[in-house]
Amino acid sequence: MDAPEGWTVEEGDKALIRSFRFADFSEAFGFLTRVALHAEQVDHHPEFTSVWNRVDFRLTSHDAGGVTERDIRLAEAISALANG
Numbered sequence: 001m002d003a004p005e006g007w008t009v010e011e012g013d014k015a016l017i018r019s020f021r022f023a024d025f026s027e028a029f030g031f032l033t034r035v036a037l038h039a040e041q042v043d044h045h046p047e048f049t050s051v052w053n054r055v056d057f058r059l060t061s062h063d064a065g066g067v068t069e070r071d072i073r074l075a076e077a078i079s080a081l082a083n084g
Ligand SMILES: C[C@H](O)[C@H](O)[C@H]1CNC2=NC(N)=NC(=O)C2=N1
Pocket: 043, 044, 045, 046, 059, 060, 061, 062, 063, 064
């Protein structure tokens, strides 16, 4: 499987993963808020953990049990939101 630029495929092809770092917690949380609004719009939601200025994502389609086109599109949208 080809992952979008900057993303890697988890062992076993079950998910796309990527970490983002920001200047501080406020920047990271603002980014997460934009991701949340997008996720609601497309009805596809990322798993994530957040530690201060870092956000780690794991994208998978629960109904399909692995990576689908929806995860690839969500990964591309998250990357775009991180850059501005
Ligand atoms: C009813 C609704 O469409 C589903 O629960 C959606 C919501 N968001 C989702 N997000 C993700 N990542 N996987 C899903 O299978 C999924 N299912």
